Amino acid sequence: MPPSPLPVADLTHVHGAILDWFDVAARDLPWRRNASPWAVMVSEFMLQQTPVSRVLPIYRTWVERWPTPAALAADSAGEAVRAWGRLGYPRRALRLHAAATAIVDRHGAEVPDSIDALLDLPGVGAYTAAAISSFGFAGRAVVLDTNVRRVFARVVSGEQFPAPAVTSADRDVAAALLPARDAHRWAAATMELGALICSARSPRCEECPVADQCRWRAAGYPAYDGPPRRGQAWHGTDRQCRGRLMAVLRDATAPVPKAALDLVWTDAMQRERALDGLVADGLVEPVGEDAFALPH
Numbered sequence: 001m002p003p004s005p006l007p008v009a010d011l012t013h014v015h016g017a018i019l020d021w022f023d024v025a026a027r028d029l030p031w032r033r034n035a036s037p038w039a040v041m042v043s044e045f046m047l048q049q050t051p052v053s054r055v056l057p058i059y060r061t062w063v064e065r066w067p068t069p070a071a072l073a074a075d076s077a078g079e080a081v082r083a084w085g086r087l088g089y090p091r092r093a094l095r096l097h098a099a100a101t102a103i104v105d106r107h108g109a110e111v112p113d114s115i116d117a118l119l120d121l122p123g124v125g126a127y128t129a130a131a132i133s134s135f136g137f138a139g140r141a142v143v144l145d146t147n148v149r150r151v152f153a154r155v156v157s158g159e160q161f162p163a164p165a166v167t168s169a170d171r172d173v174a175a176a177l178l179p180a181r182d183a184h185r186w187a188a189a190t191m192e193l194g195a196l197i198c199s200a201r202s203p204r205c206e207e208c209p210v211a212d213q214c215r216w217r218a219a220g221y222p223a224y225d226g227p228p229r230r231g232q233a234w235h236g237t238d239r240q241c242r243g244r245l246m247a248v249l250r251d252a253t254a255p256v257p258k259a260a261l262d263l264v265w266t267d268a269m270q271r272e273r274a275l276d277g278l279v280a281d282g283l284v285e286p287v288g289e290d291a292f293a294l295p296h
Helices: 011-025 037-047 052-065 069-073 077-084 091-107 115-119 126-137 146-155 168-177 183-196 238-251 258-262 268-280
Strands: 285-287 291-293
Touching (some): 011 183, 052 077, 069 091, 126 183, 146 168, 238 268, 258 268, 258 291
């Protein structure tokens, strides 16, 4: 392999420093303790756009109830949505249920180990496939989540934040940084470094194991000057309205009359739009002429 063209003074040192730091600082997370491919898959679906603290209690309940893809596939999609609780983005529960069903139907109830087969599962994109391959099978995959991309943007490129979406340049940098050995540990370590130390708002550079190699620090912490970084609004949005409707349906043991759903949101036009969207997404099913329930 030709030498890395990256502007990192000592790549071997960077690898060693981050992996040594990870050995000491890594959080004791249940999907690391039990890094079966299914446990990793469940965690990756849940962690999409959701912090670890919110995922932990739902994850524990979920894997106790459905410890295998076959166990989840044997239950209803509605129960998967109900157990998803308040994690948000409940379509992830439907997709995970569909992926479990596909694993049972196509792969003998075992999570497949190839990237192509993983990508063919419902709800699995490039990042999730790479994460399952890396963390579930100790594969040599480029795993690029927001935390990893931020670490590489700062250390390698000298920029406060990466581009809003993954670019081919991001992938080239990550591939060049991938160590010859322990690539799966490197993926987990760089992710943890971004989550705990090289955070978006309050980086703790004095605790960073590669502060001496960081081009952003060396340049005096120049401010981000790329495309606007948009936050996600919540109050008063369709997402909040959908969440209110879903909360009623999750707690119900029988179909919910439309009149009961009408009470949870005062804006009738927005409420109807949200309910129609939930039905279109397969998260809610009409029952009779005037009631709704989670899918069977």
